[in-house]
Amino acid sequence: MNTHIRVAPGDLFGDGVFETIHLRPDGPWLLHEHLARLVRSAAILGLPEPDLSELPAFTGEDIAVPGVDPGSDVPRALRIIYTGGRVHTAVTPIPPAVLRERRDGVRVITADLGVSVRRRPPWSISSAKSLSYAENFAARRWAVRQGADDMIWFATEGYALEAPTASVVWLAGGELCTVPPAEAGILPGITAAHLLSLAPSVGLRAAERMVTLDELVAADAIWLASSLRGLAEVTELDGKPRPHSPWTPRLLTLLGFPATS
Amino acid sequence: MNTHIRVAPGDLFGDGVFETIHLRPDGPWLLHEHLARLVRSAAILGLPEPDLSELPAFTGEDIAVPGVDPGSDVPRALRIIYTGGRVHTAVTPIPPAVLRERRDGVRVITADLGVSVRRRPPWSISSAKSLSYAENFAARRWAVRQGADDMIWFATEGYALEAPTASVVWLAGGELCTVPPAEAGILPGITAAHLLSLAPSVGLRAAERMVTLDELVAADAIWLASSLRGLAEVTELDGKPRPHSPWTPRLLTLLGFPATS
Structure with a gap:
């Protein structure tokens, strides 16, 4: 090492x-x-x-x-x-910022990625975790310049895809959801998939769904899921504050993260 | 070094x-x-x-x-x-392949990149020469698997953009053309721009134009322009052979490349 x-x-x-x-x-x-x-x-x-x-x-x-x-x-x-x-x-x-986002949540903006889920080219590497990460970094820097911590990308068809370094997870009507990776042409999130596999143990159903911005706004809670943050709750979406969900500490505990550090 | x-x-x-x-x-x-x-x-x-x-x-x-x-x-x-x-x-x-493509030309296929020139996101790095080149490599590997040497990317609106590692240049009616980088959101090609600046010295006009596949097929000649290849003439487009242009050796000489090596 x-x-x-x-x-x-x-x-x-x-x-x-x-x-x-x-x-x-x-x-x-x-x-x-x-x-x-x-x-x-x-x-x-x-x-x-x-x-x-x-x-x-x-x-x-x-x-x-x-x-x-x-x-x-x-x-x-x-x-x-x-x-x-x-x-x-x-x-x-x-990095301390990662631990802080797990503890306090993230302010997120949404933006059109300018790509179509129906027209991914045959050589697309969008479902691989490649080292070609400059666009991801550039997107995060742009989000920070807009006064946010992170962003959620949308396809030109209006469906949420992923965040530059995280999957999108949301809770709606007792259902814990994420975006279907194959249908959306995005990276299969390991933390999100693991969380969904544990959902029944805390009385939630699990589902993969394409989701619009309106549906996401109406969700009970939204998180960015990734290996180091675990879950970072979206506490502000496009400038509108969202209440803290009682599920955030429960799901972090379920994932084996200390809920308060 | x-x-x-x-x-x-x-x-x-x-x-x-x-x-x-x-x-x-x-x-x-x-x-x-x-x-x-x-x-x-x-x-x-x-x-x-x-x-x-x-x-x-x-x-x-x-x-x-x-x-x-x-x-x-x-x-x-x-x-x-x-x-x-x-x-x-x-x-x-x-690499020998680069020298061979300068000498013999390239068989090229065209394909939809799945991105819109009108919807480039504000953080887009598509006009920078970034190290995040995995998609470019993957596209070229895909072209080779289709039996071609290289490819030309098109926007969802139907306009030619660029090749994974080269600019597109074509000759039509005495006009030597390339794609306008700012309008197309592509890398400004240095070899292409230099060639166009020299066009009047060999009796050609120079222009930047958005171009459709039909217009490109109808051109007198098409080249991929880049620093090492200089100009690689497109000798086959989407499986259809194209005659060698007498302009290829003239323009390579104009760029200071030995026309035959």
Whole structure:
């Protein structure tokens, strides 16, 4: 595990795939699911299948952030990066902003991504977690310039797709919902899928649905779901405040996150 | 100049910009124009302005490909890469396929990119030369799987945009044309712009026009224009052969490329 990686210049062109995983005391959270998605993403990009047998075991003292006491409880993330050669790994502290958004929620704006869910080109990599992340970063910076924390992308047909680095999850009439990845041509969210699989255990039904902005506004609660934030509740949508949902701490607990840190 | 670069894991997320420049005996071709575009691309991505004063002078023996005799006439390319920190440079041999496409032309297919020129989102980086190139690579791989060498992207409105790594140039009725970058929301092509600026010297008029597939099919000649290929004539479009244009060697000479190598 290194803080720096030696790469060929050709490795810098975003032509690879990655996963970001929450490091927990018992190991990387949902590791198997993330590795399976890494393999799928590589196939979508047309890269050779990654050799996962080279990965370290990710147990106990293996997982240390350089410069941080291994015994400390600094929240940490595991990055797995693959550009066609060796699989790289890196462990980094989780940025404070991520922990704050999990605790306090996010102010979100919505915007037309300018792409059609019905006209994804045959070579589209929109359902892969690729390293070509500049548009995602640019979208988040734009959201911040508008006074928001994050954004939700909509297709030209008017359906919600995803956030630049998260899935959209909402609660409506006792149903916990997310966007169907295949139909929308978006990345299959691992945190969202795991949450929906646990919904019955807290008395909720689970469903995948295409959703319009009006339907989203009318939902009981909206969250952005991702590996490190877990769930960040949408506390403001397009400038309109939304009440905190009593479900947010319950669902965070269900996902194994401390509800208050 | 190194064949490898040491980067932080965060540098691998395509959140940077680059230029590819043809190295000629008298130095990098159109260097000033490429550096100006690097600065514009960085601004579009929201990166700090790159410090170009750190760049080497790019004269004479500075420019060598590791493992290649500096006195040899191996065609070489200069890559300039910027991810927000130091500006990296690398010199590499020009791949044989690039030289072959300049000499023999390219078989091209056309395809709907699934994006609207009228609905580019406000954070779009489509007019920057960003490192997030996975979609470009995926598109070219898809073209090859269809039995072609390259492709031309069209907007949902039916206008030609660009090729994954080149501008589209065509000749129609004594007018040498390319797509207007600002109107189409595409990368401003340096080779195409330079060629159009030279058009009057060979008795052609120059114009920027939005163009449909029917208009492109009816053109006297079509080329893909880029720094290393210079001009690669489209010798087959969507499976239909096109006659070689007598303008191809003339325009390559005008651009300072050896017409036959």
